[in-house]
Amino acid sequence: MDLILRATVVFVLIWIITRVAGRRELSTMQPIDLILLIVVGDMVQQGVTQGDTSVTGAMLVIFTFTLLTVGASYLSFRVPGLRPAMDGEPLVLVHDGEVIERNLRRERITPEDLAAEARLQQIGDLADVRLAVLETSGRISFVER
Numbered sequence: 139m140d141l142i143l144r145a146t147v148v149f150v151l152i153w154i155i156t157r158v159a160g161r162r163e164l165s166t167m168q169p170i171d172l173i174l175l176i177v178v179g180d181m182v183q184q185g186v187t188q189g190d191t192s193v194t195g196a197m198l199v200i201f202t203f204t205l206l207t208v209g210a211s212y213l214s215f216r217v218p219g220l221r222p223a224m225d226g227e228p229l230v231l232v233h234d235g236e237v238i239e240r241n242l243r244r245e246r247i248t249p250e251d252l253a254a255e256a257r258l259q260q261i262g263d264l265a266d267v268r269l270a271v272l273e274t275s276g277r278i279s280f281v282e283r
Contacts, residue, residue: 141195144186145202152182153210157226225274232270235283245272256280 186199214224221227229241231252242249255278256264264270269281 141186141190141198142202144188145199146206148182148186149203149206228274229272230269231272231278232264232267232280234269235265235267237264241272247272252278 187195210224214221229245231238231241231245231247237249237252242252252270253264256262256267256270259280261267261280261282266282267280268283271279273279
């Protein structure tokens, strides 16, 4: 029971951290981010299992994380009011060619990063963009004029 409780607490903590980290950061991982994830994974394992190396303990932790992941997905699907908190909401970055600086700062996206994303989608100038949206997946979608 102790393993299940610790796994649940760590699951909630990881969910909160990923929400705070921001969509953009999670979709564009740098090598240092990968190192951080590996280290965090090891720390989580040590914190959850506390030296329990049994197969039963590992199965309990994996089952708990899986159950919590499926449960969170189900709640997000069944309770529309929870979706913004669980999944986030799309965020408009450009509207009718005008960059919305406040939203860029909120997600820690530089204008240069936004312009680079536009170029990757064959858009030469942000003035040609009717709408640019940071999707909940961390990708930026563009609609040209």
